[in-house]
Amino acid sequence: MDSLLAAAARAYARGDVIETLKHVSLRDDPPALALRGVALAQLGEYTRARELLRQAARGFGAREAVSRARCVVAEAEVALALRDLGASQRGLTTAIGVLDTHGDPSNAQHARLIVARRSLLLGRLDEAANLLATINPAKATPVVAAVIELLSAEVALRSLHTPTARAALDRAHTWAQRAGVPALLAEVREVAAALEQTAALRVDAGGRETALTLDGVADLLVKPGTLLVDGLHRVLRAGQHSVGLARRPVLFALARALALAWPGEAERGALIANVFRTRRPDESHRARLRVEMGRLRALIAEFASVEATAGGYALRPHADRTPVLLAPPIAGEQGALRALLSDGLPWSTSALALATDASQRTVQRALAELVTQGQARAVGQGRARRWLAPPLAEFTTILLLPTSLPRA
Template sequence: MDSLITAAARALGAGDPLGALKRVALRDDAPALALRGIAMAQLGDLERAKALLKAAGRAFHVREAVARARCVVAEAEIALVSRDLSWQPKALEAAQRVLEAQGDRVNAAHAANLAARRLLLIGQVDEAERVLAPLDLQQLPAASVAVHQLVSAGIAVRRVQTGPGRLAFERALAAARQAGMHSLVAEIEADARVLETPAARLIGGGNERSLTLAGVEQVLASEALVVDATRNVVRQAGSVVHLATRPVLFALLRALAETWPKDVSRARLVAEAFRGKEADESHRARLRVEMGRLRSELAGIAEINATMAGFALVPVAAREVVVLAPPVEDQHAGVLALLADGEAWASSALAIALGTSPRTVQRALEQLAEAGKAQSFGRGRALRWITPPVPGFPTALLLPGPLPGD
């Protein structure tokens, strides 16, 4: 490798893409194409970066397996940043194996970090942790350690484990500063704010207050009967009842929980669950049926008693009933939570992350656009969606992936 290529690589490692381009901008050999692609990616021109890296991968000889694998890793990183979740992860796994076999531990670790970040993005938290587990941080440079700890912090946040999350953020920040990578420092500082911003509202006993993620962790660990409106589940002492596919039952339960220990009138329950303006006889009959179904779902956790005015929720063992609700409630909260990371998303990537159909996501995006909460740019396959910052809007509790007990 000649001196210009070496100098350009060092400039990129130090976060100086312009310095790298000054040395290789006019060259078209394979190493120069690869470095130019990485530099363009750091400068934000992702389409040009992808084209350069593909050209570099073709230009390297088939026997230059390590160089070709590094190009694949760089392409995977661009795909992650541009939220191209359709990019095949098996290609990244194959590149990682080549790098490990050839002793390139740094780039192999970078591939593992990228794979874990992708898994975390689509809610596969346990799998992301499995990918990170074999990495030996003692053998890695500070920049790789910083990214590893940042992903570890993300895993802890998704699991609502604020202690491990805070520690991982601190370690990531220290490693990023040691590496002298100011952009990574800024990213870590921005992500760490999730621990200090409102993550939910606690509703109970006629009162309502905001909670940080640490407050949510305390509520989930308590003995209270928690009606969790961030995931549409009921939690109590390790028991979890999932009602995400039973929206009518959850609407009834939430109304009962918000009014506990008082009862709720039949008219209000009809309005909450069936969107009916008046509780006519057909609505009353359906209400009795749905209440019977809700009793079956809550067996062993809570009972539902009929009263003269309506119905009341009676916990079996818990002494308190609370509702955990998002700070800002929106019909398409999951889509907004993903868009809130500040990146431009394709509708297909949102569908993959949320585990739903592309058409469902497209309808949600169209409605958000009509409400001024999202906007698109580009056309065809290059169409991307972004959203302006929504004050107080949560992300951690609404992102894909399990919470404690799920």
């Protein structure tokens, strides 16, 4: 490495990206291109950074497999920042193997963390946890160790294992202090703040609302004598029994209405108006209501029944359980989208569809509603269009992100 490259590498290592660019901005050899790419990525110029890293990877020869693999890893991190979640992971997997084979464990660990972060964005908590278990923080640099513990804390938070999350955050803070990177310390503080912010609303029969933190939600999941109607993940829970209704919105809307009306009845006219969204019900709507109630009754038979009354329907939980509704802290049906967009990074429609497990057309309609409400905005045109939203500072978005809660 010549003196200019060495100086640029030292500047980048201490976080001075402007000084890095001063040394390599006029050079087009592969090492200089790689340094320019990672420096521009630090400045948020992701598209240009990606181009430079691809040029650098092509420029390294067959004998420079490690350098080429490092470029692939850096490009994968840029793709993650661009929320290009649909990109193939084959190249990154190959790069990890090359780095392991040629004795570069630090960059191999970093590559595995990129894969784990992608899994987290997609809500694949088990996959992320398994990847993190293969990396020993004690054998990593302080920066990598801090990131490992931060990701472990996020997995625990989204699984509602709050004691595990607190312990991981304490370790992350220790490693971040050793690393001396202010951005890492700020990120640790931001994740820790999620433990104290409102994560959901408890709505008791009659509509009385109580704000809950993540600890409160975790306690509610294991509270005996409760029939939990989880409005964040569209799940009904009673002890060891649970029924997922995420893909059956009509049935969940009926269960929600019945829980709010308990111990009384939910009137047929109100159910038809709220669930089927019609102001002029006819006999076809009443027939459909009977059909949907029959489906709901069959699904929840293990822990509750639905009784037809003179005026409507009433929920009758078994074992003297009390229905409790867990509602998202923000109104509207676009909670998961707002949670993803609130990280401040630009998302493509395809990435949002992949993360929320929905069709692109469904996501486009939801985004159009958010734009109308002033809660999202688009930048760019055509395939380059990306979506942004203001941060949601008053509560945590942990439980709004795509994932599924653990079984009680």
